[in-house]
Amino acid sequence: MNDxxxxxxxxxxxxxxxxxxxxxxxxxxxxxxxxxxxxSPLWELFFKGHEGFYSIYVHSHPSYNKSxxxxxxxxxxxxxxxxxxxxxxxxxxxxxxxxxxxxxxDISNQRFVLLSEACIPLFNFSTIYTHLMNSTKNFVESYDxxxxxxxxxxxxxxxxxxxxxxxxxxxxxxQIDRDLAVEVVLDKTYFSIxxxxxxxxxxxxxxxxxxxxxxxxxxxxxxxxxxxx
Numbered sequence: 001m002n003d004x005x006x007x008x009x010x011x012x013x014x015x016x017x018x019x020x021x022x023x024x025x026x027x028x029x030x031x032x033x034x035x036x037x038x039x040s041p042l043w044e045l046f047f048k049g050h051e052g053f054y055s056i057y058v059h060s061h062p063s064y065n066k067s068x069x070x071x072x073x074x075x076x077x078x079x080x081x082x083x084x085x086x087x088x089x090x091x092x093x094x095x096x097x098x099x100x101x102x103x104x105x106d107i108s109n110q111r112f113v114l115l116s117e118a119c120i121p122l123f124n125f126s127t128i129y130t131h132l133m134n135s136t137k138n139f140v141e142s143y144d145x146x147x148x149x150x151x152x153x154x155x156x157x158x159x160x161x162x163x164x165x166x167x168x169x170x171x172x173x174x175q176i177d178r179d180l181a182v183e184v185v186l187d188k189t190y191f192s193i194x195x196x197x198x199x200x201x202x203x204x205x206x207x208x209x210x211x212x213x214x215x216x217x218x219x220x221x222x223x224x225x226x227x228x229x
Contacts, residue, residue, distance in 0.1 A: 007097065007185045010104035025110040027132055028055045028103035031075075032085070032095055033117035035064045040072035046121045047074055053129055055109055057102050059095050061085070090195050092172070092205035101185045104178070113175045122227060137222040138180050141170030142210035153207060155197040162193055162211060170210035171225050180217060187212060 031037055037058065047054060056078045080102045085095045096114060103109050111132040121128070144167070145151065154167045176184070190212045198204040213221050 006101045010101035010182075010185055023108045024052055025133060026053055026055050026106070026108045027111045027113060027129055028057060028106070028109040029113050029115060030096075030099040030103060031056070031058045031060075031115050031117060031119075032092075032099065033058060033060045033064075035060055035117070037072070037075050037117045039118075039120055040075055042120055044072060044074045046125055050125045050129070054125070055103060055106055057099050059085075059099050088201065088203045088205065090198055090204040090208075093191070093194065093208045096172070096205075096209075097185055097191075100181050104181055104185065110178050111175065112178070112181050114173050116173070119173075131226070132175060138177055138213070138217070138220055139175040139222050139224060139226045140209055140213045141174075141225045142168045142214045142218075142221065142223050143170060145169045153198075153202045155202060157197045158193050162190065162215070166211060166215050167207065168210035168214045169206055172205040172209070173225055174209060175226050180213070180220065183217065184209070184212070190215070 037043065047056075056075060058075055058079045059082045060079055062082055062084060080098065082095065082098065083091065085091050099114065100112060103112055113132075144165075150169050151164060151167055153169075154164050156164075191208065194202075194204050194208050198207065
């Protein structure tokens with residue numbers, strides 16, 4: 001499947017609430033990496049004994065996907081088809097969407113957590129799982145920041161779809177529910193604006209999701225991330 005087919009197919013998978021009485025809800029841990037997941041033995045300890053309550057997806061550099069480098073068993077076979085990613089570029093967001101789309105194909109995934117290869121868990125699995133499953137909010141950091149590293153990255157040609165007062169910034173690391181994950185993979189209106197105009201130090205990974213969520217789903221968002229790892 002190409003990206004377009006993947007995003008479409010993932011959005012067609014039934015939402016978890018329709019079958020919640022039949023399946024065990026899981027948290028999808030999505031790792032956006034350059035190569036291997038660092039400190040993987042620590043993650044092994046974190047996941048140990050909780051099989052059936054989590055899923056793992058790894059988006060690494062395509063050259064690493066084709067390598068024969070040994071890796072921890074917990075991450076073996078978890079790599080998804082990937083494309084090259086560059087810091088601050090819109091392809092960083094494309095990778096996030098790719099991870100979400102792959103995770104949505106598993107109907108039991110209810111919460112989606114984006115992590116880097118350098119992240120480590122700060123709490124045990126049970127604490128994180130319980131907190132996420134009991135929460136009624138999404139955790140996408142979103143705030144208005146004046147100055148060159150905030151509003152200064154806005155591109156006037158994004159208007160009228162996205163206006164300067166609607167421009168938001170935040171960490172790219174998020175924790176969201178299934179409903180919002182579907183909305184993110186389906187979005188073309190706002191993302192196409194970023195693909196066209198968010199270039200040359202615009203840092204799409206710090207602005208797309210905070211802006212999109214603030215404009216469309218502010219009432220369902222906490223406006224902050226969780227310090228899980």
